[in-house]
Amino acid sequence: MKYLSTRGGCPPQSFSDAVLTGLAPDGGLFVPETIPTFGAAEIATWRGLDYGELAQRVMSPFIGDEIAAADLQRIITDSYAGFRHRAVAPLVQIGANEWVLELFHGPTLAFKDFALQFLGHLLDHLLEQRGQKVAILGATSGDTGSAAIEGCRRCRNIDIFILHPHRRVSEVQRRQMTTVLADNIHNLAIEGNFDDCQRLVKAAFADQSFLPSGRQLVAVNSINWARIMAQIVYYFWAALALGAPARALSFSVPTGNFGDIFAGYLARRMGLPVERLIIATNANDILHRCISANDCRRLPLVHTLSPSMDIMISSNFERLLFDLYDRDGAAIARLMANLEAGDTRLDPTALARARELFASHRLDDEETIAVIRDEYAASEYLLDPHSAIGVAAARHCRRDSATPTVALATAHPAKFAEAVQRAGYGGTPPLPAHLHDLLERQERYRVLDNDRDGLRRHIAAHLSA
Ligand SMILES: *Cc1c(COP(=O)(O)O)cnc(C)c1O
Numbered sequence: 001m002k003y004l005s006t007r008g009g010c011p012p013q014s015f016s017d018a019v020l021t022g023l024a025p026d027g028g029l030f031v032p033e034t035i036p037t038f039g040a041a042e043i044a045t046w047r048g049l050d051y052g053e054l055a056q057r058v059m060s061p062f063i064g065d066e067i068a069a070a071d072l073q074r075i076i077t078d079s080y081a082g083f084r085h086r087a088v089a090p091l092v093q094i095g096a097n098e099w100v101l102e103l104f105h106g107p108t109l110a111f112k113d114f115a116l117q118f119l120g121h122l123l124d125h126l127l128e129q130r131g132q133k134v135a136i137l138g139a140t141s142g143d144t145g146s147a148a149i150e151g152c153r154r155c156r157n158i159d160i161f162i163l164h165p166h167r168r169v170s171e172v173q174r175r176q177m178t179t180v181l182a183d184n185i186h187n188l189a190i191e192g193n194f195d196d197c198q199r200l201v202k203a204a205f206a207d208q209s210f211l212p213s214g215r216q217l218v219a220v221n222s223i224n225w226a227r228i229m230a231q232i233v234y235y236f237w238a239a240l241a242l243g244a245p246a247r248a249l250s251f252s253v254p255t256g257n258f259g260d261i262f263a264g265y266l267a268r269r270m271g272l273p274v275e276r277l278i279i280a281t282n283a284n285d286i287l288h289r290c291i292s293a294n295d296c297r298r299l300p301l302v303h304t305l306s307p308s309m310d311i312m313i314s315s316n317f318e319r320l321l322f323d324l325y326d327r328d329g330a331a332i333a334r335l336m337a338n339l340e341a342g343d344t345r346l347d348p349t350a351l352a353r354a355r356e357l358f359a360s361h362r363l364d365d366e367e368t369i370a371v372i373r374d375e376y377a378a379s380e381y382l383l384d385p386h387s388a389i390g391v392a393a394a395r396h397c398r399r400d401s402a403t404p405t406v407a408l409a410t411a412h413p414a415k416f417a418e419a420v421q422r423a424g425y426g427g428t429p430p431l432p433a434h435l436h437d438l439l440e441r442q443e444r445y446r447v448l449d450n451d452r453d454g455l456r457r458h459i460a461a462h463l464s465a
């Protein structure tokens with residue numbers, strides 16, 4: 001399978017180059033040249049597979065012969081071995097034909113583990129084949145950093161440097177990163193805020209001359225194609241459990257960068273009967289405004305109780321736009337430049353097409369807390385604020401109670417104790433057993449000034465041989 005840039009400005013790349021490059025050289029995102037499809041009869045034979053077997057069926061057409069089947073199976077097995085539920089992604093019923101897909105049973109208690117466990121093992125395999133080593137560099141305000149660190153802790157060919165703003169992430173979030181003591185893990189607390197961290201990362205990517213020859217930086221942010229690909233699997237998993245392909249269903253997805261819900265869109269293109277995809281947003285509602293009112297203005301960022309969805313621009317939306325604009329890369333390059341320059345509207349025909357499949361809904365913090373409170377009062381089921389937004393959007397956008405609706409639960413409530421307490425939950429929601437001693441574990445991190453050259457020197461001095 002070859003990969004194209006959404007902006008049409010570079011030749012098709014192999015799967016492994018697309019994964020190792022992350023962002024396409026023309027500033028676009030990689031998408032597969034064709035979307036593989038499966039017939040209903042074939043999908044029906046996947047009932048009863050375990051999660052890893054299903055993952056192999058769903059992902060292998062995107063990879064082609066670049067990874068041998070046995071190697072892919074091993075990568076998948078290793079990626080999901082650390083999940084603490086036999087079903088990996090279990091479904092819980094919360095109402096009549098209403099379901100929650102729990103995606104928080106991975107090592108860091110958020111759905112990002114699905115993609116980053118897989119990406120870590122995949123990168124290590126590709127690098128081993130090439131006899132190459134890389135350094136992953138990223139900035140985090142919370143979830144992504146810990147999931148990336150957990151994903152790479154056993155990788156032999158990867159050093160990982162994760163920047164977080166010193167004293168500005170929660171203790172649980174910091175400790176999820178800094179208590180991983182492997183030699184290739186480097187936690188750097190920057191004297192600055194999250195934007196400072198991102199600026200430092202950008203500058204390091206822009207000029208990599210400080211690295212020894214043969215070494216490169218790799219980004220593992222949510223635009224990496226392999227992350228999207230790994231997320232397609234659980235849409236098939238949930239749908240098969242609820243009667244697909246014979247029965248259609250809808251998904252509601254707490255959305256920030258549009259990676260997770262784009263994976264649901266791909267599942268539908270591949271042949272899964274998905275009736276609707278519901279974009280659930282917090283007060284940072286650019287996608288909701290875009291879909292419901294063709295208003296794509298970039299408004300200032302608001303800090304909410306669902307911080308992993310606090311995003312001003314949803315990068316992966318470009319991948320959907322590419323299809324909506326008939327895969328015309330030049331048109332997308334123009335559109336992105338226009339949006340950047342302050343244009344706020346999409347082509348009405350493209351938008352109408354999006355609306356055939358996508359619906360959207362927005363919740364502010366007060367509404368989010370009310371949902372957590374009501375759900376807990378009704379059934380003692382505790383939602384984290386991100387998942388609560390998904391559940392509320394599913395109910396709001398539901399047209400027909402005969403179609404099962406699945407809301408994706410993207411984080412464990414213990415990660416967001418403050419919001420859960422504001423919803424009236426007494427005490428602190430307990431961490432799962434494997435993390436119960438997190439607050440006593442030894443930590444390791446370095447505090448660095450907000451300084452480009454200092455960061456470059458630190459990275460160069462700490463690369464493995
Ligand atoms: C990252 C994240 C999201 C948003 O997912 P996108 O793929 O960026 O849309 C939602 N909830 C949680 C808990 C997350 O960590």
